Every structure is written in C-alpha cells, then in structure tokens.
Amino acid sequence: MPTYIYETTDTKKPIRRFEVKQSMKDDPLRVDPETGEAVRRVISGGYGVHVPGGSVGPSVGTVGGGGCGSGCGCH
Secondary structure, three states: OOEEEEEEOOOOOOOOEEEEEOOOOOOOOOEOOOOOOEEEEEOOOOOOOOOOOOOOEOOOEOOOOOOOOOOOOOO
16 A cells, blocks of 8 residues: 655645555545644655666666667767
8 A cells, every 4th residue: 555645735834744555546635634734645756776887688778878779869
C-alpha cells in the first residue's frame, strides 16, 4: 500500500506535512483525520534506483555513451 504525503492548506498557520498509507483506489483526503484541518496531497518525485558508473545492456547502451543510441541528438 503506497504512502502519500499531505500538507495543511490554511495560509494563516504554518504548513504541516504528514504521511498516510492508503490504497491507490482511495480518494485523496480533504481533511486531516486527527485535526480536521483542510489538506491537499503533495505530488512528489518518489524514489528510484541509482546505479553508480552507469549500466550496460541492450536497452541502455554502454557506459558513458548515452542510453538512447546514435542520431538522437542528446549527446
């Protein structure tokens, strides 16, 4: 079950963030279940896996050569 980050939206108070585990099928919270304050879900970048030194494979190219192949214009 994913963990979502929410933050309070009352501009007269300091912003407070908290996390809630919810099903992806659940509607986003509109209020903090503990305080009743209005909240919104924060969009975050999540996390990924970083491979130091790059990777080698048919789908990613060779180390240091770019992963999308020649002729793409990115290198």
